[in-house]
Amino acid sequence: MEKLAVYPGSFDPITNGHLDIIRRGLRFFDRLIILIAYNPNKSGLFSIEERMDMIRTVIGADPRVTIDSSPGLMVHYAKEKGAQVILRGLRALSDFEYEFQMALINRRLDRDIETVFLMTGYKWFYTSSNLIKEAASHGGSVRGLVPDIVLQRLEEKYESQFTKGRKG
Ligand code: ADP
Numbered sequence: 001m002e003k004l005a006v007y008p009g010s011f012d013p014i015t016n017g018h019l020d021i022i023r024r025g026l027r028f029f030d031r032l033i034i035l036i037a038y039n040p041n042k043s044g045l046f047s048i049e050e051r052m053d054m055i056r057t058v059i060g061a062d063p064r065v066t067i068d069s070s071p072g073l074m075v076h077y078a079k080e081k082g083a084q085v086i087l088r089g090l091r092a093l094s095d096f097e098y099e100f101q102m103a104l105i106n107r108r109l110d111r112d113i114e115t116v117f118l119m120t121g122y123k124w125f126y127t128s129s130n131l132i133k134e135a136a137s138h139g140g141s142v143r144g145l146v147p148d149i150v151l152q153r154l155e156e157k158y159e160s161q162f163t164k165g166r167k168g
Contacts, residue, residue, distance in 0.1 A: 005029040005085040005116070006078045008037040011051050012044035013150045014058060015132055017124030021089040024118055026064060033081060034059075036069035045133055045157060058147045075110040086113060091120045091128070 005025060011018060011034070025032055036051055038044075046054070048069045055067050070077045074086055086106060088099055103115040120127075127145050136142050136154040143151055 002031060003029045003085070004031045004033070004081065004083040005087045006033045006035050006074065006081065006083045007087040008035040008074045008077075010038065010044060010129065011036050011055060012046050012129050013051060013132070013146065013153065014055050015124070015127050015129055015146050015150070016144075017089065017091070017120055017127040019058065019147065020121045020124055021087065021118050022059075022065070025087045028116075029085065029087070031064050031066070032087070033066045033068055033083065035074070035077060036067075037074055037077075038069060038071055040071045046153070050153065054147075054149050054153060057149045073109065075106050075113050078113050079110055084113060086115045088115055088117050089120055090117045091125045 005028075007022060007025060009018065022032060022034065034055055036048055038048055044051070052067050052069060059065050059067070078084075078086055086103075088103075090096065090099060099115075099117065103117075106113065106115060124145075132142050132146055132154070137158050139158070142154065146154070
C-alpha cells in the first residue's frame, strides 16, 4: 500500500525548518501532501496563492509532492485523500503542548489517522515563520533561514519599510 502523509501548516512563509521536515519525511513516505491549512477569518502576510507559489518554486517538479490548501479539518482532508499519517515537526518544548493537544483531538476525530512527529534539525530549532516575518519586517537579514525565493518575496513585501529605514 502506498504510504501517504499530509504535512499541514500555515507556511506563511515556508522556511528551511519546514523543508527539513519535508525532506526527511520523504524518506519514510511514498508521497507527501503539503497542505496550507488556513482559517478563512484570518489573513496572513502572504495570500494562500503566494504561499503555494513559493512552495512550488522550492520543491520543483517532485512527483512525490503535492501542494494543496484547505480551510477545513486536517483529519477530514487526510481521510478524503486516503492518507494514513499527519506529519508534524517539533521544535522547542513550547511546541509540545499545542501539538500534543492537536494530536489527541485529531485521534479522537479519526482513529485511523496517526500524527507522526519529527524533531527539528538543530539548525532550525529557533526558525518559525513568525520570527522570520518579525525580523524581516524590521530589515533584519533572514538569509540562510528561508529559501532564496522567500527571501526575495519578503524583501518585496517589506520594501517600503526598508526604504524608509535606509532614509531614516
Ligand atoms: P510556524 O509554527 O513556523 O508558523 P506552521 O504552522 O506552518 O509554522 O508549522 C507547520 C508544522 O511545521 C508544525 O508542526 C510546526 O511545528 C512545524 N515546524 C515549523 N517550523 C519548524 C522548524 N523550524 N523545525 C521543525 N518543525 C517546524
